[in-house]
Amino acid sequence: xxxxxxxxxxxxPFVSVDNMMKLVLTIGVETMIKGIADQIESDFKRWxxxxxxxxxxxxxxxxxxxxxxxxxxxxxxFKYVNGHPKNTKEGLQTVTAFGLLADVDxxxxxxxxxxxxxxxxxxxxxxxxxxxxxxxxxxxxxAMIGNGAQCEFQALxxxxxxxxxxxxxxxxxxxxxxxxxxNLKDSGxxxxxxxxxxxxxxxxDIITTCTADKQCATILTDNMVGSGQHINAIGGDCPxxxxxxxxxxxxxxxxVEFPPQTRVEGEIQQLDADxxxxxxxxxxxxxxxxRTSDQQITLFDSVGFAIEDFSALxxxxxxxxxxxxxxxxxxxxxxxxxxxxxxxxxxAKANL
Amino acid sequence: xxxxxxxxxxxxPFVSVDNMMKLVLTIGVETMIKGIADQIESDFKRWxxxxxxxxxxxxxxxxxxxxxxxxxxxxxxFKYVNGHPKNTKEGLQTVTAFGLLADVDxxxxxxxxxxxxxxxxxxxxxxxxxxxxxxxxxxxxxAMIGNGAQCEFQALxxxxxxxxxxxxxxxxxxxxxxxxxxNLKDSGxxxxxxxxxxxxxxxxDIITTCTADKQCATILTDNMVGSGQHINAIGGDCPxxxxxxxxxxxxxxxxVEFPPQTRVEGEIQQLDADxxxxxxxxxxxxxxxxRTSDQQITLFDSVGFAIEDFSALxxxxxxxxxxxxxxxxxxxxxxxxxxxxxxxxxxAKANL
Numbered sequence: 001x002x003x004x005x006x007x008x009x010x011x012x013p014f015v016s017v018d019n020m021m022k023l024v025l026t027i028g029v030e031t032m033i034k035g036i037a038d039q040i041e042s043d044f045k046r047w048x049x050x051x052x053x054x055x056x057x058x059x060x061x062x063x064x065x066x067x068x069x070x071x072x073x074x075x076x077x078f079k080y081v082n083g084h085p086k087n088t089k090e091g092l093q094t095v096t097a098f099g100l101l102a103d104v105d106x107x108x109x110x111x112x113x114x115x116x117x118x119x120x121x122x123x124x125x126x127x128x129x130x131x132x133x134x135x136x137x138x139x140x141x142x143a144m145i146g147n148g149a150q151c152e153f154q155a156l157x158x159x160x161x162x163x164x165x166x167x168x169x170x171x172x173x174x175x176x177x178x179x180x181x182x183n184l185k186d187s188g189x190x191x192x193x194x195x196x197x198x199x200x201x202x203x204x205d206i207i208t209t210c211t212a213d214k215q216c217a218t219i220l221t222d223n224m225v226g227s228g229q230h231i232n233a234i235g236g237d238c239p240x241x242x243x244x245x246x247x248x249x250x251x252x253x254x255x256v257e258f259p260p261q262t263r264v265e266g267e268i269q270q271l272d273a274d275x276x277x278x279x280x281x282x283x284x285x286x287x288x289x290x291r292t293s294d295q296q297i298t299l300f301d302s303v304g305f306a307i308e309d310f311s312a313l314x315x316x317x318x319x320x321x322x323x324x325x326x327x328x329x330x331x332x333x334x335x336x337x338x339x340x341x342x343x344x345x346x347x348a349k350a351n352l
Numbered sequence: 353x354x355x356x357x358x359x360x361x362x363x364x365p366f367v368s369v370d371n372m373m374k375l376v377l378t379i380g381v382e383t384m385i386k387g388i389a390d391q392i393e394s395d396f397k398r399w400x401x402x403x404x405x406x407x408x409x410x411x412x413x414x415x416x417x418x419x420x421x422x423x424x425x426x427x428x429x430f431k432y433v434n435g436h437p438k439n440t441k442e443g444l445q446t447v448t449a450f451g452l453l454a455d456v457d458x459x460x461x462x463x464x465x466x467x468x469x470x471x472x473x474x475x476x477x478x479x480x481x482x483x484x485x486x487x488x489x490x491x492x493x494x495a496m497i498g499n500g501a502q503c504e505f506q507a508l509x510x511x512x513x514x515x516x517x518x519x520x521x522x523x524x525x526x527x528x529x530x531x532x533x534x535n536l537k538d539s540g541x542x543x544x545x546x547x548x549x550x551x552x553x554x555x556x557d558i559i560t561t562c563t564a565d566k567q568c569a570t571i572l573t574d575n576m577v578g579s580g581q582h583i584n585a586i587g588g589d590c591p592x593x594x595x596x597x598x599x600x601x602x603x604x605x606x607x608v609e610f611p612p613q614t615r616v617e618g619e620i621q622q623l624d625a626d627x628x629x630x631x632x633x634x635x636x637x638x639x640x641x642x643r644t645s646d647q648q649i650t651l652f653d654s655v656g657f658a659i660e661d662f663s664a665l666x667x668x669x670x671x672x673x674x675x676x677x678x679x680x681x682x683x684x685x686x687x688x689x690x691x692x693x694x695x696x697x698x699x700a701k702a703n704l
Binding site for chain 1: 528
């Protein structure tokens with residue numbers, strides 16, 4: 001991390017929603033996801049360096065507001081994210097997010113950004129990184145149950161990073177599938193609409209579940225999952241919210257981000273607290289094995305972890321350099337004489 | 353808290369350093385401190401309603417980065433603040449801060465702001481609120497040891513809220529005192545320069561210590577403090593950083609913000625963990641007594657607590673209404689159809 005610009009100590013670069021969209025379109029969705037995926041892999045290899053505080057949650061009747069901080073000793077990052085299932089009915093987003101990077105050496109913020117779009121990109125990147133290590137070799141077909149906000153990002157990540165050629169779509173709301181088909185029409189993917197969970201998963205190498213059910217749900221039952229498949233389960237991400245039948249978990253080799261968090265929020269909340277799981281970072285470093293046979297069912301029980309956001313923020317920090325896709329935010333009070341904060345305010349009279 | 357503007361769901365009002373200075377100058381430092389003080393008093397009366405998470409600190413060799421969240425069930429707020437003592441030597445601020453308010457019901461951010469200046473105002477407001485309940489009646493003279501960034505704000509807070517007429521200044525660096533005298537020359541206060549700690553405190557009704565020593569220091573020794581004085585100790589605010597000799601503490605009735613935090617960070621880190629202290633909020637609600645005699649030495653061992661920042665943010669949220677002192681920040685992704693985040697990004701091609 002370079003130091004803040006010494007000429008403009010008060011300024012923090014800010015990536016608005018509008019600029020994030022322009023950046024994504026300029027770089028390209030697939031290229032950007034690949035860039036974030038590379039950063040995630042690189043950061044997961046340094047896993048032990050990171051501060052791994054659990055997220056700090058403030059719960060209310062209608063939802064939760066969370067802060068997810070982490071640091072590698074050089075760079076500090078955090079994400080603000082809310083989750084309010086009832087928001088959709090009121091025309092609001094269920095989840096909104098923004099994030100910040102700071103320089104650990106000085107404590108100065110160096111980047112502020114919207115993170116709703118960036119989180120969608122990093123979630124897809126994370127799923128693809130896991131699948132690189134866990135999915136069957138030469139996977140060509142992915143089933144996607146749940147065709148909401150995350151669907152197209154997942155499809156493009158798996159196309160670009162895994163070489164997936166066909167996606168099979170299903171959603172209990174056909175309108176969601178209509179939307180995904182329209183959005184993917186020029187993607188180069190072979191997109192197939194299916195009419196049931198069973199039909200969707202049939203013949204798929206990889207099954208991605210990304211439904212938004214709040215309650216414990218059984219999107220996949222045991223009979224739907226065949227030997228050798230990789231399950232990328234990203235919809236279960238808080239206590240009481242799961243997507244897979246417990247029997248599937250018992251037949252699978254389970255890989256997770258950070259066990260203390262996944263045992264509370266992931267699919268494995270259905271299992272005993274000491275059920276064996278493998279930490280994905282150890283597979284990436286080579287300390288542990290990923291997929292070991294063609295028959296094995298692998299499950300990536302993903303809930304999203306602060307280090308992934310950190311990786312996305314670090315990628316973004318580099319990506320905006322030499323672009324116009326950020327604004328200068330005058331956020332840090334910087335008196336010429338640090339002890340003269342009062343005088344700085346008084347001297348601003350000249351600008352009134 | 354009103355809901356976010358439904359016409360502009362993506363927008364979060366942002367108060368830059370420049371706008372904060374303009375707002376302070378337009379409202380007036382004393383009026384703004386009084387407004388924040390009133391909000392603090394009102395929030396301290398509702399103390400039990402608040403989420404009282406300890407601050408979440410990320411420590412490094414050179415400093416600390418902290419997140420200080422709290423919520424009253426309707427409004428959520430947090431402050432980002434760093435502390436890097438070595439920064440001054442590099443022309444950077446030791447402490448920088450920014451803060452955010454959000455609507456608990458929707459999880460949507462409703463205000464983002466610089467908080468370096470705002471924290472100086474709220475610290476002065478908090479000190480004055482405590483002194484209202486603890487200082488001798490009709491206090492007219494305050495000694496101020498430490499004439500750094502907080503000095504003038506304290507002086508004006510005590511003038512406006514307590515009726516202080518004279519401030520006696522001392523700093524080991526006479527340049528800091530020069531600066532304070534210059535800044536206070538039109539304040540209406542009788543400002544007296546003194547040349548030692550002893551001379552400074554002599555005859556004062558209130559002693560404010562706001563030095564920035566990182567190490568355990570003894571700014572005040574026992575012989576300097578006379579019966580009946582109120583001590584407003586704000587410089588000791590982290591482990592290993594204190595300003596008062598332990599014997600003063602043993603002679604004083606001690607009032608604190610939040611005991612679990614103050615026992616680690618405040619002057620009372622020098623005392624046994626069960627040494628009796630009174631929580632200030634209980635004095636404000638009338639459950640506990642503040643000053644009870646003319647001879648009593650009262651000590652407000654202040655370290656700064658998240659609820660005070662919350663109060664300052666709430667005050668600011670109201671204060672910027674119907675002013676031009678904020679910018680619209682496009683921070684929240686808001687697709688027309690919540691599930692169509694991808695489509696929103698694609699449609700932004702029209703704006704490239």
